Amino acid sequence: MSASPALDAILARIAAAAQAAGRDPAGIALTAVSKQQPWEAILPVLAGGQKVFGENRVQEAIGRWEGRRDGLELRLIGPLQTNKAREAVGFFDVIETLDRERLALALVEAAGRAGRLPRLYVQVNTGEEDQKAGIAPRDADAFLDRVRGGLGLPVEGLMCIPPADEPPGPHFALLAKIAARNGLAKLSMGMSGDFETAIAFGATSVRVGSALFGDRAAPVA
Ligand SMILES: *Cc1c(COP(=O)(O)O)cnc(C)c1O
Numbered sequence: 001m002s003a004s005p006a007l008d009a010i011l012a013r014i015a016a017a018a019q020a021a022g023r024d025p026a027g028i029a030l031t032a033v034s035k036q037q038p039w040e041a042i043l044p045v046l047a048g049g050q051k052v053f054g055e056n057r058v059q060e061a062i063g064r065w066e067g068r069r070d071g072l073e074l075r076l077i078g079p080l081q082t083n084k085a086r087e088a089v090g091f092f093d094v095i096e097t098l099d100r101e102r103l104a105l106a107l108v109e110a111a112g113r114a115g116r117l118p119r120l121y122v123q124v125n126t127g128e129e130d131q132k133a134g135i136a137p138r139d140a141d142a143f144l145d146r147v148r149g150g151l152g153l154p155v156e157g158l159m160c161i162p163p164a165d166e167p168p169g170p171h172f173a174l175l176a177k178i179a180a181r182n183g184l185a186k187l188s189m190g191m192s193g194d195f196e197t198a199i200a201f202g203a204t205s206v207r208v209g210s211a212l213f214g215d216r217a218a219p220v221a
Helices: 005-020 039-047 058-065 082-091 101-114 137-150 169-181 195-200
Strands: 029-033 052-055 073-076 094-098 119-123 157-159 186-188 205-208
Touching (some): 005 029, 058 082, 082 101, 119 137, 137 169, 157 169, 169 186, 169 195, 186 205
Parallel strands (some): 029 205, 052 073, 119 157, 157 186
16 A cells, blocks of 8 residues: 555646646656644655655744755745745755845855755745735846846746635746746746646646645644
């Protein structure tokens, strides 16, 4: 029997969505979003062979994964405060939420000290929602120029979280368009409710939490 039927099911859905879109399933990675999940929920997914995990808070991620992360890739998918940049640079393999100049400067500084730099994604606020992090779509090209050219930070791709109350397709399409015109090949988009749609629009990684682990515990205030 499989260690994690839930993991098998998500991987099968990713493969089916890739096939439906005429894409190679190998081009789509699963980020298992382990935030607010108890260790008992994570263990079977680890045993099933999952290697990439996403977390949205620096401290919580360190508490969960420190000492247990050998051979794993940990991705920060939540907003990053500049005063946590150093910890984040020291801990994560990928930071998906670069969205402002001050944070870019803090990452440069932290990387210089640490002698390491996580792979970076720029988060785009495709719905221009006040409560959501991310660079506005109209500012994305200039921001990418500044980060890559001006500050010399390599950017691997773009990330977005579409508004909860709108069809996600146009948001995924917009993110793909911004990536294409900036020569970026990687797109982190799609969550439990919409990852198949994201794959149709070109996602190269999908961030799946509740569909894989079950409902999360209430966030710690
Ligand atoms: C929590 C979270 C997810 C996972 O959400 P689910 O709907 O549980 O799959 C994905 N991306 C980000 C940025 C998140 O914060």
